[in-house]
Amino acid sequence: xxxxxxxxxxxxxxxxxxxxxxxxxxxxxxxxxxxxxxxxxxxxxxxxxxxxxxxxxxxxxxxxxxxxxxxxxxxxxxxxxxxxxxxxxxxxxxxxxxxxxxxxxxxxxxxxxxxxxxxxxx
Amino acid sequence: xxxxxxxxxxxxxxxxxxxxxxxxxxxxxxxxxxxxxxxxxxxxxxxxxxxxxxxxxxxxxxxxxxxxxxxxxxxxxxxxxxxxxxxxxxxxxxxxxxxxxxxxxxxxxxxxxxxxxxxxxxxxxxxxxxxxxxxxxxxxxxxxxxxxxxxxxxxxxxxxxxxxxxxxxxxxxxxxxxxxxxxxxxxxxxxxxxxxxxxxxxxxxxxxxxxxxxxxxxxxxxxxxxxxxxxxxxxxxxxxxxxxxxxxxxxxxxxxxxxxxxxxxxxxxxxxxxxxxxxxxxxxxxxxxxxxxxxxxxxxxxxxxxxxxxxxxxxxxxxxxxxxxxxxxxxxxxxxxxxxxxxxxxxxxxxxxxxxxxxxxxxxxxxxxxxxxxxxxxxxxxxxxxxxxxxxxxxxxxxxxxxxxxxxxxxxxxxxxxxxxxxxxxxxxxxxxxxxxxxxxxxxxxxxxxxxxxxxxxxxxxxxxxxxxxxxxxxxxxxxxxxxxxxxxxxxxxxxxxxxxxxxxxxxxxxxxxxxxxxxxxxxxxxxxxxxxxxxxxxxxxxxxxxxxxxxxxxxxxxxxxxxxxxxxxxxxxxxxxxxxxxxxxxxxxxxxxxxxxxxxxxxxxxxxxxxxxxxxxxxxxxxxxxxxxxxxxxxxxxxxxxxxxxxxxxxxxxxxxxxxxxxxxxxxxxxxxxxxxxxxxxxxxxxxxxxxxxxxxxxxxxxxxxxxxxxxxxxxxxxxxxxxxxxxxxxxxxxxxxxxxxxxxxxxxxxxxxxxxxxxxxxxxxxxxxxxxxxxxxxxxx
Numbered sequence: 001x002x003x004x005x006x007x008x009x010x011x012x013x014x015x016x017x018x019x020x021x022x023x024x025x026x027x028x029x030x031x032x033x034x035x036x037x038x039x040x041x042x043x044x045x046x047x048x049x050x051x052x053x054x055x056x057x058x059x060x061x062x063x064x065x066x067x068x069x070x071x072x073x074x075x076x077x078x079x080x081x082x083x084x085x086x087x088x089x090x091x092x093x094x095x096x097x098x099x100x101x102x103x104x105x106x107x108x109x110x111x112x113x114x115x116x117x118x119x120x121x122x
Numbered sequence: 123x124x125x126x127x128x129x130x131x132x133x134x135x136x137x138x139x140x141x142x143x144x145x146x147x148x149x150x151x152x153x154x155x156x157x158x159x160x161x162x163x164x165x166x167x168x169x170x171x172x173x174x175x176x177x178x179x180x181x182x183x184x185x186x187x188x189x190x191x192x193x194x195x196x197x198x199x200x201x202x203x204x205x206x207x208x209x210x211x212x213x214x215x216x217x218x219x220x221x222x223x224x225x226x227x228x229x230x231x232x233x234x235x236x237x238x239x240x241x242x243x244x245x246x247x248x249x250x251x252x253x254x255x256x257x258x259x260x261x262x263x264x265x266x267x268x269x270x271x272x273x274x275x276x277x278x279x280x281x282x283x284x285x286x287x288x289x290x291x292x293x294x295x296x297x298x299x300x301x302x303x304x305x306x307x308x309x310x311x312x313x314x315x316x317x318x319x320x321x322x323x324x325x326x327x328x329x330x331x332x333x334x335x336x337x338x339x340x341x342x343x344x345x346x347x348x349x350x351x352x353x354x355x356x357x358x359x360x361x362x363x364x365x366x367x368x369x370x371x372x373x374x375x376x377x378x379x380x381x382x383x384x385x386x387x388x389x390x391x392x393x394x395x396x397x398x399x400x401x402x403x404x405x406x407x408x409x410x411x412x413x414x415x416x417x418x419x420x421x422x423x424x425x426x427x428x429x430x431x432x433x434x435x436x437x438x439x440x441x442x443x444x445x446x447x448x449x450x451x452x453x454x455x456x457x458x459x460x461x462x463x464x465x466x467x468x469x470x471x472x473x474x475x476x477x478x479x480x481x482x483x484x485x486x487x488x489x490x491x492x493x494x495x496x497x498x499x500x501x502x503x504x505x506x507x508x509x510x511x512x513x514x515x516x517x518x519x520x521x522x523x524x525x526x527x528x529x530x531x532x533x534x535x536x537x538x539x540x541x542x543x544x545x546x547x548x549x550x551x552x553x554x555x556x557x558x559x560x561x562x563x564x565x566x567x568x569x570x571x572x573x574x575x576x577x578x579x580x581x582x583x584x585x586x587x588x589x590x591x592x593x594x595x596x597x598x599x600x601x602x603x604x605x606x607x608x609x610x611x612x613x614x615x616x617x618x619x620x621x622x623x624x625x626x627x628x629x630x631x632x633x634x635x636x637x638x639x640x641x642x643x644x645x646x647x648x649x650x651x652x653x654x655x656x657x658x659x660x661x662x663x664x665x666x667x668x669x670x671x672x673x674x675x676x677x678x679x680x681x682x683x684x685x686x687x688x689x690x691x692x693x694x695x696x697x698x699x700x701x702x703x704x705x706x707x708x709x710x711x712x713x714x715x716x717x718x719x720x721x722x723x724x725x726x727x728x729x730x731x732x733x734x735x736x737x738x739x740x741x742x743x744x745x746x747x748x749x750x751x752x753x754x755x756x757x758x759x760x761x762x763x764x765x766x767x768x769x770x771x772x773x774x775x776x777x778x779x780x781x782x783x784x785x786x787x788x789x790x791x792x793x794x795x796x797x798x799x800x801x802x803x804x805x806x807x808x809x810x811x812x813x814x815x816x817x818x819x820x821x822x823x824x825x826x827x828x829x830x831x832x833x834x835x836x837x838x839x840x841x842x843x844x845x846x847x848x849x850x851x852x853x854x855x856x857x858x859x860x861x862x863x864x865x866x867x868x869x870x871x872x873x874x875x876x877x878x879x880x881x882x883x884x885x886x887x888x889x890x891x892x893x894x895x896x897x898x899x900x901x902x903x904x905x
Contacts, residue, residue, distance in 0.1 A: 025775060025776075025779070025803055026775045026803060026806075026807045026810075027772075027773055027775055027776045055796075056796060056799070056800070058800055058803045058804060058807075058867075058870070059804055059807075059866035059867040059869075059870055060803075060807060060867075062866055063866060087793055087796055087797070091800070091870065094869060094870060094873045094874070095852075095854060095866050095869055095870070096854040
């Protein structure tokens, strides 16, 4: 099982979206970690992991997400997850992963969140 | 130096020599003291005797002379001129006589004042005095009256001669009698001779013994002339001794004194300080007492000087002795000290340390020689030991390599677990020594499963070599019956077997379709069979052991296995395992184990038997090789089981998950499949990280699907690690600041399975996980 990623950035709204597709497991986690580091290093305010195509995540994958979330918080950025499939969400729930991490079920929720952010910054 | 031989020698020798010297000095002192005291006593006695003799001689001279003068006057009373001439002659010629007179009795002279011419020594010449011209009549004076009234010659008490010589003196008076006309004796005159006290004093001076000694003279009336006063001084003894007790003491003593007897007293005499010795005697003529007082301390002063001399000599001897002992012991112990230093060096392993030079043939030299000998022996011994150790470790290395080679000859390196369709086989060999003579083998030819278990006579390298030979003949079973195969093997082994090694063997063929078993035995222990919970030995027709005599026949035995049966082929190392008390594991324990193993997976049951034997022998040396082969036809309604081993190389998790997805196929719902994959990934990741295993090691994964339950068994030969307890678990639910990175996997394993079981099975970690398929629960982690 492989992991494919695609990055889309929106500098105007300072949003980076990383689309994950396939499996985030022990084998794919190290490469993904490097990739996520680069995404965070680009300095976007909000970094969203889009999991609509992600079929599988293991604790090794979650570990990478944890670590990145921690780093992002220290750098004043945010890391969020969106479009989790039910069994991915279940893994998150079992591990009570990141209760304060923002999650968006769909694009509408994400847009609402971004609008609210912009309204606050004005 | 403390407690060294030298110091102990010095101490003991000094103490003993000091004691000896002290005792000798004490004895010498006692003897010398007696001698000195005796000598002093004799000295003082001699002195007193000498003085007494001299004094008496002098007094006797004076007495004799005076009596002679008296006798002349008595026989020829002459004219006054003749008497005067006689007197002058007497004084001039007699040295000891100070002065002399012939005093006529009153009435014998025609003069009223009497007639008493007196001559005495004055300077070198003699002087004259007329005593008749004195202030009182001379016949009233003691020197005349005493003699005249007693009628006897006598010594007059000392007195001061006023009107004569004007000095202290004493006088010897002799009354002179003549016959009157009627023939009656009448006093005619008194003749006297004077003796000055100064003269007596000179004699007393000779009695001064020691520094404080005093000579003394006591008159009849107790007047004392003493050598420690002026020559002319006399005083009554009462003036000298004011104490009444002392007066009595002296009075008693002087009364006791008799002529020719030496009276001695010791004690406190008050006259001189301290303890004194008094000796006295009475003079024969005058009746005066002559004595001497001297201090004991004075006398003993000599003795004391002698003591000091002796003590100084003793101390000097001791000092010299200590010096000599010190030198001698140092000389003796110097090689010992050097030897001790060398011995320390030797003890630290420096065997080339030189030993001190010891000349001569004394104990120390012999000790040094012994040390030298010991050093050489040690060197030789250590060198021998090094060689022996080297050759032993080389041999151990070779034996270890031999064991590896031998084990490589056996299927799956001596510990096999395999499935042939649904028939499961498990076998193991535990060698008593590094290499051994037990063997097992199996192979599949078409639908025929061929297997054999054998036991070569003897153990160790010879058995291992013969076992290899035997094994090579068993590699190609061919299509003959087991009995014929055994006969062929026997003939092959008999050739070139001058050592008469032999093998007992069970050789069997199982038809996987019909489960029909044919087996033949060459003198081997019958196999065991577990059927319907009952364990028992199989009955068998057996031939002789192979390798001894050619052309033997081995009958075939037949048995049809049933599902649920369990067959055990073993060597006698199993039931004949001994513990340290000499008890045997025995057939009964073996059957008991087999009976209780029903329902237990085959590898676990086999491992339990090995563990049971290990516990029974409890560290006692394994006496024989142990080989067990277990065979189990499929159980009715058994689970479909899939097993696969994976090398622990990077990417092993991916391989595992792919395999799992494949074997699960569509038998289980997609969600369960995905979650089981997740569980397996976490388990394999844990092993990959924590088992300390390398790329050449394997992990075994077994998946069993049975009665709506999926059972996942993962085995690895890594260090003991129970992920359920030893694994790190992150605290869940923490916010991002406190969340731990890592330690999440175990949570997933526990939450996504129904039950988990870990055991350390032999040298393997065995993790079993079960998950029900029929009651898919809501696994949301809220349990």
